[in-house]
Amino acid sequence: MSRVIASRVYDLYGRFYDSFEMLFKRRLAKAISAIPFHSGDRVLDIGIGTGLSLEYYPSHVKVTGIDLSPGMLHQAQRKLDEGFVRADCPHEDTQLIQADALNLPFPDKSFDVVFLSHVISTVPDPQRCLSEAFRVAHDHAHIVMVNHFRSDYPVLSWVESAIDPICRKLGWRCDLSARTLLAQGGVENLDLLPHAEGFIFRIIYLEKNKNTVRLAIMPAPLEREPKFGPA
Numbered sequence: 001m002s003r004v005i006a007s008r009v010y011d012l013y014g015r016f017y018d019s020f021e022m023l024f025k026r027r028l029a030k031a032i033s034a035i036p037f038h039s040g041d042r043v044l045d046i047g048i049g050t051g052l053s054l055e056y057y058p059s060h061v062k063v064t065g066i067d068l069s070p071g072m073l074h075q076a077q078r079k080l081d082e083g084f085v086r087a088d089c090p091h092e093d094t095q096l097i098q099a100d101a102l103n104l105p106f107p108d109k110s111f112d113v114v115f116l117s118h119v120i121s122t123v124p125d126p127q128r129c130l131s132e133a134f135r136v137a138h139d140h141a142h143i144v145m146v147n148h149f150r151s152d153y154p155v156l157s158w159v160e161s162a163i164d165p166i167c168r169k170l171g172w173r174c175d176l177s178a179r180t181l182l183a184q185g186g187v188e189n190l191d192l193l194p195h196a197e198g199f200i201f202r203i204i205y206l207e208k209n210k211n212t213v214r215l216a217i218m219p220a221p222l223e224r225e226p227k228f229g230p231a
């Protein structure tokens with residue numbers, strides 16, 4: 001799906017995406033609550049969509065969310081403007097920008113945490129998206145991905161291949177292999193690749209160390225604020 005079409009499709013989804021928030025939020029809460037943030041960390045949320053993740057970032061970090069779709073960003077901005085999320089943060093600590101995940105408008109090593117949820121399978125070039133995430137990540141950054149990836153189970157994998165053409169018409173692909181993606185991205189430690197939760201979604205924790213990126217074991221979720229749901 002081209003960027004122009006993806007943007008239009010997600011503009012349309014923006015109107016009702018949050019009706020399905022229960023499908024996404026528990027995973028977002030779990031993934032973000034395990035990130036060991038430091039005060040003042042700069043976080044980049046790639047493909048932030050309607051901003052479902054915003055309520056889970058601690059107030060002491062600065063969040064930049066980018067998305068291709070003005071319709072999705074509009075919903076995220078509305079949550080901010082109406083004080084549903086990050087109401088206790090200085091206004092300038094949350095920025096929403098229309099931008100392409102494949103050509104991020106940031107210099108190298110700009111962020112301490114890069115978060116990608118349910119986005120890597122929607123872009124036309126997942127490898128490029130990953131390398132952009134690595135590029136803008138600081139030398140000791142955490143890069144966290146939450147996504148559906150192709151199943152390790154042959155029958156499910158076969159089903160995913162079969163329905164992939166339909167999924168692509170709807171705006172995402174379901175045949176993306178996490179192992180291939182990470183291997184081609186030069187990620188080390190692939191033995192730690194987690195199995196899918198409920199056969200479908202995975203939370204992948206990566207740590208950048210200067211020029212290398214390694215898979216890491218997901219830290220235990222931290223109880224930061226009472227609004228976190230159960231992991």
Ligand SMILES: C[S@@+](CC[C@H](N)C(=O)[O-])C[C@H]1O[C@@H](n2cnc3c(N)ncnc32)[C@H](O)[C@@H]1O
Nearest residue numbers: 010047048049067068069072100101117118119
């Ligand atoms: C399934 S939604 C996920 C939204 C959010 N991250 C979440 O987990 O709820 C995918 C998002 O990726 C965005 N997207 C797709 N292609 C993109 C691109 N090339 N650059 C930036 N955002 C993109 C879409 O506009 C959409 O908001």
